[in-house]
Amino acid sequence: MTDQSSAIETWLQENAERRLESLKAFLRIPSISALPEHAADCRAAAAWVAADLRSSGIEHVEVSETGGHPVVYGDWLHADGAPTVLIYCHYDVQPVDPLDMWESAPFDPIIRDGRILARGAADDKGQLHLHLRAIEALMATRGRLPVNLRIVFEGEEEFGSQNLDAWLVANRDRLRADVAVISDTAFFQGNVPAITISLRGLMYCQVDVTGPTVDVHSGGFGGVVENPANALARIITGLKGPDGKVLVPGFYDDVVPLTEADRAALAALPLDEEAYRLEIGVPALVGEAGYTVLERRGARPTLDVNGIWGGFQGEGSKTIIPAHAHAKVSCRLVAKQDPHRIFALVRDHVLALAPVGVRVEVQNLHGGRPSLTPIDHPATRAAARALEATFGRAPVYLREGGSIPVTASFESILGLSTVLLGFSNPDDNAHAPNESLVLANHETGIRTVIRMFDELASTGLG
Ligand code: BES
Ligand code: ZN
Helix, strand or coil: CCHHHHHHHHHHHHCHHHHHHHHHHHHCCCCECCCHHHHHHHHHHHHHHHHHHHHHCCEEEEEECCCCCCEEEEEECCCCCCCEEEEEEECCECCCCCHHHCCCCCCCCEEECCEEECCCCCCCHHHHHHHHHHHHHHHHHHCCCCCEEEEEEECCHHHCCCCHHHHHHHCCHHHCCCEEEECCCECECCCECEEEEEECEEEEEEEEEECCCCCEEHHHHECCECCHHHHHHHHHHCCECCCCCECCCCCCCCCCCCCHHHHHHHHCCCCCHHHHHHHHCCCCCCCCCCCCHHHHHHCCCEEEEEEEEECCCCCCCCCEECCEEEEEEEEEECCCCCHHHHHHHHHHHHHHHCCCCCEEEEEEEEEECCEECCCCCHHHHHHHHHHHHHHCCCCEEEECCCCCCHHHHHHHHHCCCEEECCCECCCCCCCCCCCEEEHHHHHHHHHHHHHHHHHHHCCCCC
16 A cells, blocks of 8 residues: 555545535435425435535535536646546435335445445445545645546436536537546446446327217227227237347337457346346346346346336225326337437337327437446546455446436537446345435445546556
8 A cells, every 4th residue: 555545545544424414414415306395305415415515625515506406617727738537326215215224224225235325325325425425535735636527416316417418519628527426326236336238219109089078987988989999909019029029110120230259248247147136036037038137137128017007906996997098118228229210219119009090199208318438538448447456356347227317418418438446245225115326335435436537547548
């Protein structure tokens, strides 16, 4: 260890208790971006983050308006000759329902078996928080950062980042950087350190099927009016075949096929399929014929119903033909599928499948583009060295199935490549009840970020 790194390590150890209290305080703020009744909590989370950055010595800290939940911006630009890194995380979280499945209150963090349990612990407040602590530790011990830093902490990621692109365009000048680092992804099965090299995109729509003006007697009208729930079921079965192939014409047109090298890299990952299946709790893993589990999850597009409703839902029975039925349908997309084009294709196919006797409408709710990161980017290599030094083993490279739409926007709007350096554990229950973060990952994450900045300072990026 150099003198510098042992000074930071000592400081980190001395501040361990305070750091945990600060993480708990942040997790107590219920910053659920999708629910209007939590708008003030999102603002409170933004203000909390801004105050934290200011007290570490970050400059130009601002809670910046977007038209929705604000972005927290800050910078520190005094590392002459060193690269400029743009850090992105999100302070918003998913809703907590079903609440009765939680073993403790989602916004009252508890610690159990080395994990902190709370909504946002992994996705993504815990990861944002480890960047705050890395910055604080560097400023407290060295009085400076090894790289120039621009910080963008967003509050609408879980809700489609609808206002972020316009904000990036409006703030393009003060976002000039050499590379972006996003911490909003997970390690590999077994908590193996990982760098994510691709994310899927998303198209999310709603299908509304309407029949009679009101629910009608299923005896009096059954057999003469089309039933919206039956019609919706027929439409949905027409969208994806039993072999996992999406049946929407043109859906695969823009998909970049996996190369032999891509397939070999995924096949080399040590996935225990049986353990994975048991962890999810399903009787079998399924998916598109001709592809492995990791290919299906990370490198192939898919289509799913997220929710479906309509008609009688109460106990017992009620004999009706419902007036309407609805479904939320999403597609995970891969390079180079475009969410707008996919929406148009899905809409046209849904309308073509619609039987006579009902009205069918399809609304585009939101979307995001897929992204790919070059594995040999100097910043990816710096992150890999930092992970290896901290964890004692080289990271694996993952193609993830989730989406972080801003990754593609950093490329298209700011011209930036992104390193997806995330620290949550793969069994973190993100978006689900009992979300948790392995506290050791928070700690090693802080050390990794510090090392990565030091590594980046000695690359030729700036
Ligand atoms: N952290 C996730 C993205 C993620 C999930 C990365 C799984 C790697 C593996 C992120 O917060 C998220 O959930 N994003 C949404 C985006 C959507 C609302 C546009 C998603 O993927 O559903
Ligand atoms: Zn996230």
